[in-house]
Amino acid sequence: MKWSKDLRQGNVIVSPGEPVDHENAGEFESLLIPAVEEASRSGGSLIIDFRNVDYMTSIGLRALMMAVKEAEPVSVKILVTGLNETMQEIFHISGFEQLLAIHESLESALAAASAG
Amino acid sequence: MLVRFWGTRGSLPTAMRSGEVRDKLIAALQAANGRHFQSAADVASFVDNELDFPIRSTYGGASSCVELDGTSDEFLVCDMGSGLREFGLDAMRRSRVGRKKTYNIFMSHLHWDHIMGFPFFVPAFDPDVTIRIFGGHDTIERALRRQQEKISFPVPFDYLKARFEFTTLVPGEVADVAGCRVELIRQHHDNDSYGYRFFCNGKSVVYSTDAEHKLGDQESMQRFVEFFRNADLVIMDTMYSFADAMSMKADWGHSSNVVAVDLCHRASARRLVMFHHEPIFGDNTIRKMHLDTIRYEELMRRESALEVLCAYDGLEVPL
Numbered sequence A: 001m002k003w004s005k006d007l008r009q010g011n012v013i014v015s016p017g018e019p020v021d022h023e024n025a026g027e028f029e030s031l032l033i034p035a036v037e038e039a040s041r042s043g044g045s046l047i048i049d050f051r052n053v054d055y056m057t058s059i060g061l062r063a064l065m066m067a068v069k070e071a072e073p074v075s076v077k078i079l080v081t082g083l084n085e086t087m088q089e090i091f092h093i094s095g096f097e098q099l100l101a102i103h104e105s106l107e108s109a110l111a112a113a114s115a116g
Numbered sequence B: 001m002l003v004r005f006w007g008t009r010g011s012l013p014t015a016m017r018s019g020e021v022r023d024k025l026i027a028a029l030q031a032a033n034g035r036h037f038q039s040a041a042d043v044a045s046f047v048d049n050e051l052d053f054p055i056r057s058t059y060g061g062a063s064s065c066v067e068l069d070g071t072s073d074e075f076l077v078c079d080m081g082s083g084l085r086e087f088g089l090d091a092m093r094r095s096r097v098g099r100k101k102t103y104n105i106f107m108s109h110l111h112w113d114h115i116m117g118f119p120f121f122v123p124a125f126d127p128d129v130t131i132r133i134f135g136g137h138d139t140i141e142r143a144l145r146r147q148q149e150k151i152s153f154p155v156p157f158d159y160l161k162a163r164f165e166f167t168t169l170v171p172g173e174v175a176d177v178a179g180c181r182v183e184l185i186r187q188h189h190d191n192d193s194y195g196y197r198f199f200c201n202g203k204s205v206v207y208s209t210d211a212e213h214k215l216g217d218q219e220s221m222q223r224f225v226e227f228f229r230n231a232d233l234v235i236m237d238t239m240y241s242f243a244d245a246m247s248m249k250a251d252w253g254h255s256s257n258v259v260a261v262d263l264c265h266r267a268s269a270r271r272l273v274m275f276h277h278e279p280i281f282g283d284n285t286i287r288k289m290h291l292d293t294i295r296y297e298e299l300m301r302r303e304s305a306l307e308v309l310c311a312y313d314g315l316e317v318p319l
Helices: A025-042 A058-074 A085-094 A106-115 B018-032 B040-050 B083-096 B140-147 B218-228 B242-246 B257-267 B283-300
Strands: A003-008 A011-016 A046-049 A078-081 A101-103 B002-007 B065-069 B075-078 B102-107 B130-135 B163-168 B175-177 B180-187 B193-200 B203-208 B233-237 B271-275 B307-310 B316-318
Touching (some): A003 A025, A011 A025, A011 A106, A025 A046, A046 A106, A058 A078, A058 A085, A058 B242, A058 B257, A078 A106, A085 B242, A085 B283, B002 B083, B002 B271, B018 B040, B065 B083, B075 B083, B130 B140, B130 B175, B140 B163, B180 B218, B193 B218, B233 B257, B242 B257, B257 B271, B257 B283, B271 B283, B283 B307
Parallel strands (some): A011 A046, A046 A078, A078 A101, B102 B130, B130 B163, B203 B233, B233 B271, B271 B307
Antiparallel strands (some): A003 A011, B002 B065, B002 B316, B065 B075, B175 B180, B180 B193, B193 B203
16 A cells, blocks of 8 residues: 655554555555554654545544544554545544544644644 | 335434424525415425425434335335324225235344334234234244233233234245245344345335444455345434444444445445434434535435435435
């Protein structure tokens, strides 16, 4: 899966580069979980930038939930940004907008992550 | 063939309260906005064509019971929730004008909401009636007898005069019943549940309720995709929001609208009927969930469209 990772001010920023569905959700999860672990080691948050993701099915959302469950015991905050209109609707319909902190921009997510 | 919904609620039957009726009347009169109607037909046209479903109707509150009508001269029903009572009375009316008095009942599982209608199934008192009950569980008769023991119900099972046959079906095997080829699949639910695929008169109907889908199990998901493959109608448990099903209601044994659409899309099914509604949801909440599901299907559609319906007590879907 197309994927990029960055580290800023102790926060791990990951950017999947394609839609997530049943064909690549396993790979998405296998990249996301280590990112949570890295954020825990660096004492920061995990920011997932979805700007290059057109859509995500339920299996992709499940991988996000697995990351949330991995993050909670180690007090890693997960923030989401870069949602296009379709992704915003998916997050709304699925109820995931209640579960994750969603930010309009990467800068806003970084500011929230730094605020603690 | 006609698929007729007699009970569409999960867990527990529910009834509309008087305050809810009042709210609907107020909303209807507001929508009429002082309009003058010339006749009852005019009023009916306004109600049918200009009022949204939660105002002019209700999703109902009987628990799971779905009929496949027209597969043969016998009756074919899925589950015996509280909706079975009204089905039984209507079936007797049809038998009075010639319909054969044979009932074929397919059980998803034996939790209370899916068997609670049976003690009130009036055809069971008729010695000319044959009742064939099919399921993946070999404990169906025990469950039905137990709920009619003296401590729970005044009429014991042995008082029933109909002829009973209990048949255990096996996943992977095909049964020929009432004009349909029937297959079943084991589903994830406490003490297991079973989904059914009926192939009748050239049409395929899947009844898959009380099934939780573990999305991390790709093999299991693929089995369900194949079970749903090209189905004309999929009746599926969409009880919880996806977020609830993934978090606080994980392992509660139910599914969500989002998973239902994704599975049906992967299987190229033609129509989805949302089913087994949460009993605490009122009509407005269910309607919102229906509209959200239609929108989700539009967003996620890659090939052919999946029509999304929402079951209510009394819905009839022709195939």
